[in-house]
Amino acid sequence: MVRNVASDMAALEPEDFYLLSGVEQGMRFSEWVRRDKIPDYADLTREEVDYRIDRCLDRELIERKTIQYEGYQLTFEGYDALALRTFAERETIDGVGSPLGLGKEGDVYEAQSFRPLALKYHREGYTNFREVNREREYTADRDHVSWLYTARKAAEREYEAMEAMYPDVSVPRPVDHNRHAIVMEKFAGVELARAKLDPEQAVGVLDLILRELATAHDLGWVHADVSEHNVAVAESGVTIFDWPQAVPVDHENAREFLERDVENLLRYFGRKYPHEVPRDVDTDGIAAAIADGSFESVRSFGAE
Numbered sequence: 001m002v003r004n005v006a007s008d009m010a011a012l013e014p015e016d017f018y019l020l021s022g023v024e025q026g027m028r029f030s031e032w033v034r035r036d037k038i039p040d041y042a043d044l045t046r047e048e049v050d051y052r053i054d055r056c057l058d059r060e061l062i063e064r065k066t067i068q069y070e071g072y073q074l075t076f077e078g079y080d081a082l083a084l085r086t087f088a089e090r091e092t093i094d095g096v097g098s099p100l101g102l103g104k105e106g107d108v109y110e111a112q113s114f115r116p117l118a119l120k121y122h123r124e125g126y127t128n129f130r131e132v133n134r135e136r137e138y139t140a141d142r143d144h145v146s147w148l149y150t151a152r153k154a155a156e157r158e159y160e161a162m163e164a165m166y167p168d169v170s171v172p173r174p175v176d177h178n179r180h181a182i183v184m185e186k187f188a189g190v191e192l193a194r195a196k197l198d199p200e201q202a203v204g205v206l207d208l209i210l211r212e213l214a215t216a217h218d219l220g221w222v223h224a225d226v227s228e229h230n231v232a233v234a235e236s237g238v239t240i241f242d243w244p245q246a247v248p249v250d251h252e253n254a255r256e257f258l259e260r261d262v263e264n265l266l267r268y269f270g271r272k273y274p275h276e277v278p279r280d281v282d283t284d285g286i287a288a289a290i291a292d293g294s295f296e297s298v299r300s301f302g303a304e
Contacts, residue, residue: 006096019052032071125150151180154244189234202273226261278302
């Protein structure tokens with residue numbers, strides 16, 4: 001798990017961030033940045049680089065390798081610190097609070113501001129780098145792809161999708177974005193996987209989620225990773241979150257991804273509420289209805 005660096009921010013000096021930014025710049029060209037190149041990237045003297053490297057190593061903001069040559073790269077903590085500094089300079093957030101959710105592809109924290117916000121750091125590529133490179137289309141045309149680039153592109157894709165859909169689709173309201181991090185409005189509800197719905201509500205909630213996917217499709221987006229783990233249920237309705245894998249509807253695999261989203265939801269509801277959800281539901285038919293804007297209810301696509 002990546003450590004929360006918020007408590008380190010007050011102790012960091014501007015020159016520490018010059019060093020981190022310099023390493024970030026060098027990682028555009030190679031996985032490890034040679035020590036002798038860092039002064040130019042960071043706009044610091046060699047003596048200052050020596051001092052700042054020690055400070056950043058002590059705080060685990062960078063890591064070092066010495067095989068073949070002495071090189072450095074950012075850790076996720078270092079990348080987090082750079083994003084946090086930008087959000088602070090923009091006055092987007094005042095601080096970082098308790099974790100809201102920690103996972104292999106993203107960590108979410110409460111963000112301190114004048115209204116309830118959430119800060120999400122993307123972690124794509126941190127533990128499953130090769131798998132992510134195969135699955136995410138935004139890495140396909142790059143010769144050198146680092147986890148840093150992969151995480152940043154995932155955040156960009158998610159923020160772009162949420163900006164395009166909010167408020168017509170019930171997604172978290174996007175507030176700000178920098179590097180691999182997104183600030184969004186904190187939303188209400190409990191994860192569908194942990195929600196205890198009244199059985200009589202099951203079909204209604206399923207229909208509500210599918211209608212949100214239909215509106216998203218109408219606005220040009222397919223989620224491409226919908227499951228019971230990225231839908232929140234509240235008295236006010238549902239919220240669909242986690243959009244880094246979203247694709248535009250003109251993507252060559254958009255229909256396949258849409259059908260998979262529908263199938264994931266039907267499988268979950270059918271397993272948890274077998275007596276309420278219609279049997280033998282036509283998944284392809286629902287996906288087609290979502291795509292052409294005619295979807296109303298799953299009851300029209302299966303045996304009671």
